[in-house]
Amino acid sequence: MSLGITLVSHVPDIANGLPQLLKQVAKDVPITTAGGTNDNDIGTSMEKIMHAFDENSADEILAFYDLGSAKMNLEMAMEMSDKKVHLYDVAFIEGAYTAASLIQAGVGLADVEKQLKPLKIKD
């Protein structure tokens, strides 16, 4: 079972920029992104998120997001996707960075989740 990461941000530049940071510690981890609306305005798009799930080569995806409405679109995409996706209400950058480095090190999902727990900042 392989683990990958999907990043969802309201801003295309944030979604495109964060993988640059993660790739430094996780060059082999599949990372896909969904940033902005369909018109690349500020917002999120369920279709873009579904696409990010589909193009991620991992069997299971850990999903991270920036602000509230990104979560709603993520949840809708999860309901419509066949892929197994786990959603984390953690600090966006720190959470994704933690998960990326642990997945690269071969750590399993349960232990990744244990390390993500203290990073939870959203309800």
Next chain:
Amino acid sequence: MTLTVDTLCTWMNKFADKVETNRQHLSDLDTPIGDGDHGFNMDRGMKAVEEKLATKPADLTSGFKTIAMALISTVGGASGPLYGTAFLEMAKKSASTDDLNELLEAALAGIEMRGGAKPGDKTMVDVWDKLVPEVKAGNLTEDKIKAAVLATKDMVAHKGRASYLGERSKGHIDPGAESSGYLFEAMLETEGLL
């Protein structure tokens, strides 16, 4: 109170008109406590809905689904998934009933599930939560709609972009509550619906 494809289309077209007329007002409400785009987002979404409904849906379920998907894919802000979920839940419910009360109750449950907001959190839920029972009791009036919308003014936001402002969100009407008010006004003005 039976909903038909015809009354659904009239209801939506009236809602779209109200959103278009008031899109600047909705965005202005969203400026001090949000990201200032609610009116433009909703107008874009409802224009897409109007376009799709120009071809009459075969039945209620496909009508609701069409509306939901148009909103989800065009609105962009938080109102896309929230209104989208409301109409998706009505689509599901419409497989077993065309009773407006039951449909609205399913929609409200969907909005609460998706956004996690409760009454008092200064969101669209405050309007839906007050008005769905009024529809059921046959007591929906314009005054009640206005009162439900206005009640959000003195609340402190606990959900959405406004919640980052905490106490400072007081004194502003919630834009999602206002646009929901238009949806209920449009219902009231749709002949043969209530």
